[in-house]
Amino acid sequence: MREWGKLLLNYKFALDEVSTKLNILNEELQFIQNYNPIEHMKTRIKTPESIRDKLQRKGYAITVENAVARIQDIAGVRIICSFSTDVYRICEMISNQQDVTVLEVKDYIAKPKPNGYQSLHLIIEIPVFLTDRIVQVPVEIQIRTIAMDFWASLEHKIYYKFDARVPGDIGHQLKEAADLIASLDERMFALNERMQEYRLEQEV
Numbered sequence: 001m002r003e004w005g006k007l008l009l010n011y012k013f014a015l016d017e018v019s020t021k022l023n024i025l026n027e028e029l030q031f032i033q034n035y036n037p038i039e040h041m042k043t044r045i046k047t048p049e050s051i052r053d054k055l056q057r058k059g060y061a062i063t064v065e066n067a068v069a070r071i072q073d074i075a076g077v078r079i080i081c082s083f084s085t086d087v088y089r090i091c092e093m094i095s096n097q098q099d100v101t102v103l104e105v106k107d108y109i110a111k112p113k114p115n116g117y118q119s120l121h122l123i124i125e126i127p128v129f130l131t132d133r134i135v136q137v138p139v140e141i142q143i144r145t146i147a148m149d150f151w152a153s154l155e156h157k158i159y160y161k162f163d164a165r166v167p168g169d170i171g172h173q174l175k176e177a178a179d180l181i182a183s184l185d186e187r188m189f190a191l192n193e194r195m196q197e198y199r200l201e202q203e204v
Contacts, residue, residue: 004048007064011075013128014137015043018077021100025093037086039146042078046071072103072123073140080149083189084109087120087143094124094141101125103138109148115171116178117152119144147181147188 022041030036046054051071052062060066067074081087087109095102104123112118122141127134144152155174 003064004051007067008045008048008074010128010130010135010137011045011139013130014126014139015045015075015077017126017128018124018139018141019043021094021097022077022079022090025090037081037089039080039082041080044076044078046074046076072138075137076140076142078149079141079143081143081145083192084145084185085189087145090143091120091122094122099127101136109144112178112182114175115155116175116182117155118148118178118182119152145185147185151178151181 019041022038026036026038051067051074054071055062055066058070060070079090081090091105094100102122102124104121106121109118109120120143122143123138124141125136125138128137155178158170158174
């Protein structure tokens with residue numbers, strides 16, 4: 001258990017690093033542009049039980065070495081933004097950090113999942129400076145809008161209640177709801193853009 005605890009401590013340090021970076025970027029934009037793209041963030045680390053379950057599902061032996069080599073989402077950050085443009089802006093800002101290596105990008109906003117799920121997923125690698133060495137630690141970052149997060153949270157609860165066996169008609173309605181939310185996202189963004197234009201017109 002000590003070995004697993006030491007492993008998870010590295011992931012906690014990596015989350016601390018990522019959270020600090022994001023807070024700095026958000027506060028800087030607030031100061032420079034009077035606008036903060038990040039509404040809120042949430043971090044999580046998988047439990048040893050969850051890691052073992054995932055290794056078993058993947059058919060790997062339950063070892064710390066396999067956890068490090070085979071699972072890239074032990075540490076996770078979920079970032080909630082106002083608009084989809086903020087999602088891509090944050091993604092770009094994170095990717096441009098000199099000590100951040102982007103390992104994988106999955107854009108479920110440009111290409112939503114069949115069930116309607118939308119979000120931008122990044123797997124990054126970040127250095128953690130320990131007393132005796134530097135460890136490169138992967139962190140999964142999910143970036144989505146408030147509307148996308150609303151749908152994803154409720155969809156997860158519905159699937160959890162049905163033990164992932166959702167009747168076809170409910171699945172169809174969930175997809176329709178996702179389409180409506182995507183449309184709402186676009187409409188709110190257009191209203192925000194129009195409001196910005198109006199403010200500029202008033203200043204002239």
